[in-house]
Every structure is written in structure tokens, then in C-alpha cells.
Amino acid sequence: MSWLIDSSIGRKFVQSISGLFMVLFLLFHMSMNLVLIFSYDAYNFLANEVLGANWWAIIGTGVIALGFVIHIIYAIILTLQNRKARGKDRYASPSKTATTWSSQNMFVLGVFILLFLILHLYQMWYNMQFKELFMIEGARHDGAQLVEEVFSHLWVVIVYVIAFIALWFHLTHGFWSALHTIGWNNTIWIKRIKVLSNIVATVICLGFMVVAIAVHLGYSNLLG
Amino acid sequence: MDKDINIKVKVWRQNGPKDKGHFETYSLEKISQGSSFLEMLDILNEQLINEGKEPVVFDHDCREGICGMCSLYINGHPHGPDTGITTCQLHMRHFNDGDTITVEPWRSAGFPIIKDLMVDRSAFDKIIQAGGYISVNTGGVPDANAIPIPREDAEMAMDAAACIGCGACVAACKNGSAMLFVSAKVSQFALLPQGRVEAARRAKSMVAKMDELGFGNCTNTGACEVECPKNISITNIARLNREFLKAKLRD
Numbered sequence: 001m002s003w004l005i006d007s008s009i010g011r012k013f014v015q016s017i018s019g020l021f022m023v024l025f026l027l028f029h030m031s032m033n034l035v036l037i038f039s040y041d042a043y044n045f046l047a048n049e050v051l052g053a054n055w056w057a058i059i060g061t062g063v064i065a066l067g068f069v070i071h072i073i074y075a076i077i078l079t080l081q082n083r084k085a086r087g088k089d090r091y092a093s094p095s096k097t098a099t100t101w102s103s104q105n106m107f108v109l110g111v112f113i114l115l116f117l118i119l120h121l122y123q124m125w126y127n128m129q130f131k132e133l134f135m136i137e138g139a140r141h142d143g144a145q146l147v148e149e150v151f152s153h154l155w156v157v158i159v160y161v162i163a164f165i166a167l168w169f170h171l172t173h174g175f176w177s178a179l180h181t182i183g184w185n186n187t188i189w190i191k192r193i194k195v196l197s198n199i200v201a202t203v204i205c206l207g208f209m210v211v212a213i214a215v216h217l218g219y220s221n222l223l224g
Numbered sequence: 225m226d227k228d229i230n231i232k233v234k235v236w237r238q239n240g241p242k243d244k245g246h247f248e249t250y251s252l253e254k255i256s257q258g259s260s261f262l263e264m265l266d267i268l269n270e271q272l273i274n275e276g277k278e279p280v281v282f283d284h285d286c287r288e289g290i291c292g293m294c295s296l297y298i299n300g301h302p303h304g305p306d307t308g309i310t311t312c313q314l315h316m317r318h319f320n321d322g323d324t325i326t327v328e329p330w331r332s333a334g335f336p337i338i339k340d341l342m343v344d345r346s347a348f349d350k351i352i353q354a355g356g357y358i359s360v361n362t363g364g365v366p367d368a369n370a371i372p373i374p375r376e377d378a379e380m381a382m383d384a385a386a387c388i389g390c391g392a393c394v395a396a397c398k399n400g401s402a403m404l405f406v407s408a409k410v411s412q413f414a415l416l417p418q419g420r421v422e423a424a425r426r427a428k429s430m431v432a433k434m435d436e437l438g439f440g441n442c443t444n445t446g447a448c449e450v451e452c453p454k455n456i457s458i459t460n461i462a463r464l465n466r467e468f469l470k471a472k473l474r475d
Contacts, residue, residue, distance in 0.1 A: 078443070081440060084440075086440065093300040097451055
């Protein structure tokens with residue numbers, strides 16, 4: 001299994017699989033957020049009873065965290081190696097090769113998303129699962145109300161929306177690129193997976209954005 | 225109509241692999257737009273020789289776009305601003321009177337500079353030696369149609385085989401990755417029954433050699449495909465990924 005570290009395609013394979021795993025997580029996360037629009041009670045039920053500090057939710061959190069850590073460590077390794085492979089001397093004339101902006105800036109976008117993630121975990125997850133787990137005072141069982149409090153600040157909503165836009169750019173390249181790396185080779189399907197990539201990125205980011213803005217404007221908990 | 229133009233060329237000069245290197249700007253007058261880019265450099269060198277200066281070193285050979293010898297990073301593009309051609313097929317009509325043209329060597333850790341605009345691309349030869357061939361016993365001539373091959377496969381294999389190994393893919397890549405080259409060389413065999421026999425070993429050893437020689441990790445930016453003079457598709461890269469992963473998972 002050392003080829004997952006030693007070979008370039010092995011490293012890319014790990015990066016793809018961990019990335020695709022997080023896309024699945026984001027789809028789940030986005031779906032659960034949508035519940036906020038309809039019912040706070042249903043959301044709190046999901047957060048406390050279905051997830052909460054249950055053993056499966058703790059294992060799940062651990063697996064997701066591992067996915068993130070692997071993805072970030074490999075991103076750093078790959079980026080450093082690629083900078084080295086580029087050589088010491090840079091081109092004096094700026095590249096005019098037509099490529100997508102996101103494909104050239106995946107690491108920068110990733111760093112930005114990571115910074116957002118730290119803020120997000122501190123605002124939400126720390127107050128909900130973490131505090132309950134480690135018996136820290138003030139653990140919140142009314143997750144939906146916490147979300148409402150956090151999103152009542154305009155700056156929070158703005159920061160979140162900017163982060164979702166960064167995520168959109170990251171995913172539009174990341175999703176098809178991951179499928180390409182695990183060997184989805186086909187001259188017809190390459191165009192389709194690029195379109196699919198845009199659809200997945202748009203669905204995820206729009207879902208997140210809608211909830212953040214709806215909660216801020218009070219269009220949430222519609223069914224009580 | 226082609227005109228005669230006056231231009232400036234900003235050329236990278238570097239005495240040897242260890243030298244620091246710098247840009248030098250030369251003026252050229254009355255260059256016909258009908259001349260090729262390399263002919264323009266020939267005129268520049270003649271001018272330099274007449275002035276008693278050292279001519280600019282650059283790679284070239286067939287000058288008809290099939291040998292893969294010429295290189296040059298011109299105004300932000302490997303092989304210049306035109307698409308689907310090598311530098312030797314580039315004409316001066318892509319430039320205007322008064323232009324300053326920046327000419328640089330391929331820049332990548334895998335292609336160290338030998339002198340001026342000439343880089344050492346022997347890394348590609350080493351990758352080919354690692355597995356870019358098929359082993360056959362010589363003897364009687366087999367019937368050409370003994371093994372049926374779907375037309376589509378034959379076409380795709382020929383498209384991959386169009387790679388001339390010039391290195392523009394590496395030069396264009398922000399990661400200094402040689403994946404387009406290696407994937408074309410793996411694909412031209414992987415698509416044909418004669419190449420299937422050694423397919424797993426080939427994919428593994430060529431990728432191992434590519435990594436060993438210091439080329440980067442592909443991130444699918446697609447810059448290589450845009451600049452490739454032979455329009456090699458990045459679907460070959462996905463095929464190489466698949467061939468490599470299949471071989472590794474079978475181990």
C-alpha cells in the first residue's frame with residue numbers, strides 16, 4: 001500500500017477519494033440544514049437524537065474529521081512537490097494558457113475554506129457536540145435556536161456566503177477532477193462529468209446559502 | 225498581406241546549467257511576416273555573429289512539426305500564440321510591427337537548462353526506456369489483419385501516438401507534470417491488443433520513472449491539452465490513472 005504515498009497517482013487517488021467522501025458529507029450536511037427552513041423541532045430532533053453524542057455520531061464525526069485531515073495533509077504535500085517540480089526559475093511572461101481559474105487556485109481556495117471551517121466549527125460544533133462530549137458547561141441542545149442566534153448577525157451571513165462561493169469554485173474543479181483521477185476515462189463522459197461537477201457544486205452551495213439567508217431574514221421554522 | 229515588421233526580441237541568455245541567466249533584448253528590422261519564427265531567430269543569430277557576439281542557442285531539427293525538437297515559451301505560450309502547432313510552424317504574421325516578443329526556455333525541474341533556450345529533455349527518453357515499448361520476437365511477417373481491432377480503438381491509439389515528445393505539456397503545467405506525455409505513451413499501447421500483454425508493468429514502471437525524475441503531480445488543470453501541438457486529449461490522463469490503479473490493485 002506504500003504506493004498511496006510513494007507514487008504521484010497514488011497520492012492523487014487518496015486526494016480524490018477523500019474529496020469525494022467530503023462531497024457526500026456536504027450533501028448530507030446541506031440536506032440536514034434545509035430542515036431548518038421547515039421546522040426547528042425536527043432539526044433539534046435530528047441533531048440531538050439521531051446524531052448528538054451517540055456512539056455512531058462520534059465515530060461518524062471522527063471519520064469525517066479524518067477525511068478532512070487526510071485531504072489537507074495531502075493537499076500540502078502535493079502543492080509543495082508541485083512547486084518544486086516547477087523549478088526555481090519562473091516564467092517572466094505570464095501564462096496565457098486558457099484554463100479555468102479554480103483549477104489553478106485549488107490550494108488557495110482550500111486554505112480559505114479551512115479558515116472558514118475553523119470559525120464554523122467554533123460557532124456551531126464546539127457549542128453542540130464538543131461541549132456535551134467533554135462535559136463542558138453550556139452545551140446547547142437547541143441547535144436550531146443557536147443557528148438562529150449566529151445567523152442573526154449580518155457579518156456572519158456575509159462571511160458564510162463568501163465561503164460558500166469559494167466552496168463552489170473548489171467543487172466545480174474538484175468533483176470532476178476527482179472522477180478523472182480515479183480513472184473515469186471517456187471522451188464523451190469527460191464533458192458530462194464536468195457538467196455534473198457544476199451541478200453538484202451549485203446544488204450544495206445554493207442549499208447552504210439559502211438556509212443561511214433564510215434564517216437571517218426570518219423565513220425559517222415555517223411549519224413551526 | 226504580409227508586411228515587413230520591426231520588432232524587439234527579449235531572449236533568455238544563460239551560459240550554462242549553473243549560470244544564473246538573464247534577459248537580453250535585441251532589435252530586428254524588416255522581418256518578413258511570411259518568415260517562420262525560427263527563421264527570425266536565424267536572422268537574429270546572423271546579426272549577432274556579424275556583430276561578433278555569441279549566437280542564441282535553441283533546439284530545432286525538422287522544421288515541419290514532426291520531430292519534437294523545437295521548444296520555446298513565447299509570450300506566455302509554449303510553442304507561441306497559435307494553437308495545434310510547434311514553434312517551427314509558427315509564422316511571424318502572428319506578430320505586429322513594434323512588438324516585443326519574450327522568448328524563454330521550457331521551465332521545469334525535470335528539464336534543466338543546458339544553454340540559453342536549450343533544455344535537457346532526456347528525462348522523456350528515460351521514461352520511454354522504462355516501459356514505452358512492446359516486446360516482440362522477430363521472425364516471419366504476421367498477417368496485418370490477424371488480430372481484429374475496433375476502428376475506434378485504432379483511431380484513439382493513433383491520436384495518442386501523435387505525441388512527438390516535445391515537452392510543451394510540462395512547460396505549460398503549473399505543476400511541472402509530465403502526465404500528458406506519459407499518458408499518451410501508455411495509451412497508444414494500452415488501447416491495442418499487442419500492448420495489453422505488458423500493460424500493467426508498463427503503467428507502473430513509466431509512472432515510477434516519471435516520479436523519480438522530479439515531475440509534479442497532475443491536478444487536471446488541462447493547460448497541457450490546450451498547448452499541446454498535437455492536440456493530445458487529457459482523457460489519456462484518465463486512462464493512465466485507470467491503468468496504473470488497476471495494476472496496483474491487482475498486485
